Amino acid sequence: MDDRFAGMALKRKRDTAEPAPTLGEIGLNQFAPYLMNRVIARWNANMAEDLKAMDLSTAKMRALAVLSITPSVTINELSVFAVTEQSTMSRTLDSLEEQGFIRRQPRVEDMRVRDVTITEEGRTVFDKVWPTMYDSLLKMFDGVEEDEYRAFLSVLHRVLHNIRKHDI
C-alpha cells in the first residue's frame, strides 16, 4: 500500500491557493469515499446473505434494529436511521406488522403521525440476528485497537454532521 500521499488529499487546497490535486496525485487508496464504498458494499452484501438464511431483508433488519433500541419512532425517522427510502420503509412496515413484529399507532396529540413500536416477537427476531451482526463487526475491525476505533467513530460523526440532510 502506497501511503505517501495519505492526508495530502485534504492538505493542498486548504493550505495554499494551489489548484486542487488530481485523483492521480491523491490515489484511489487515499480517497476515503472510494474505500468506504468498497467496505460498505461488502458489509451490506455479507449481511444480506446472512439475513436471507433467516428469511429477513436488510430493510426489515434495520427497522427492527432501530426499533429495538428506541421506545417509538415515526416512519420518517425510521427511514433516515435505516438509510431506506420512505416508500420501501412503508412496505417493509406493512410486512413486519403482518408478521406481528411491529405495531403502528396514531399519536394521541397528533392523529396524523403514527408511532411505530416493536413487539416482543419482533424483539425476539432481532435478538436472533444480532449475534451474527456483532460477529461481523468484530471480524471487520479485527486488528483495530480500541482507541483507533474511537477515533474512527469520531471522524464518522464529524463527516455525517457535514454531509447529512436531516437533523437526526
Added chain:
Amino acid sequence: MDDRFAGMALKRKRDTAEPAPTLGEIGLNQFAPYLMNRVIARWNANMAEDLKAMDLSTAKMRALAVLSITPSVTINELSVFAVTEQSTMSRTLDSLEEQGFIRRQPRVEDMRVRDVTITEEGRTVFDKVWPTMYDSLLKMFDGVEEDEYRAFLSVLHRVLHNIRKHDI
C-alpha cells in the same frame, strides 16, 4: 452525542468471556457500519445528482475515474474498483465506448482478456467531473485534521483488507 460507549463495541467480547454486548448497550452511534451506511448513501446520492447535471451515471464516472489513473485494466478489475456488478460494468463500457470515452482491445498474450483504456476524450470528461468530486471531499471532511484523516484511511485499509473478497 453520547460517546460513553465509544470503543466498547469491540472491547467487551475481546477482553473477556462475557457475552456479546447488545446493540442497545453499544448504541447506534457507536456501530460503525451504521454510520458508514448513512455517510456513503448521502455521498452517493449527492454525487449522482451532480453527475446527472453532466449527463453521467455513477458507474460511468467510476469507470472513468479508475481508468484515468491506470494504464489499462480488465473488466473484472474495473468492476471491483468501481464497486459495480460486472453485468452493469459491461453495459457501462459499451456505452462509454460508443461515446468514444474508452477503448477495449484483446490482450496480445491472451486474446480472451480485453484490456480497457481511457481515450483523450474520456480523460477530458473526467477532468471536468473531478473538481466537483474534490470539492465534495473537502466539504465532507471539513474540520477533520490531516492526521485524523490519515488515521481514518489507515483503519479503512485495515477494514477493507479484513472484509474484501478480492485481492485488489
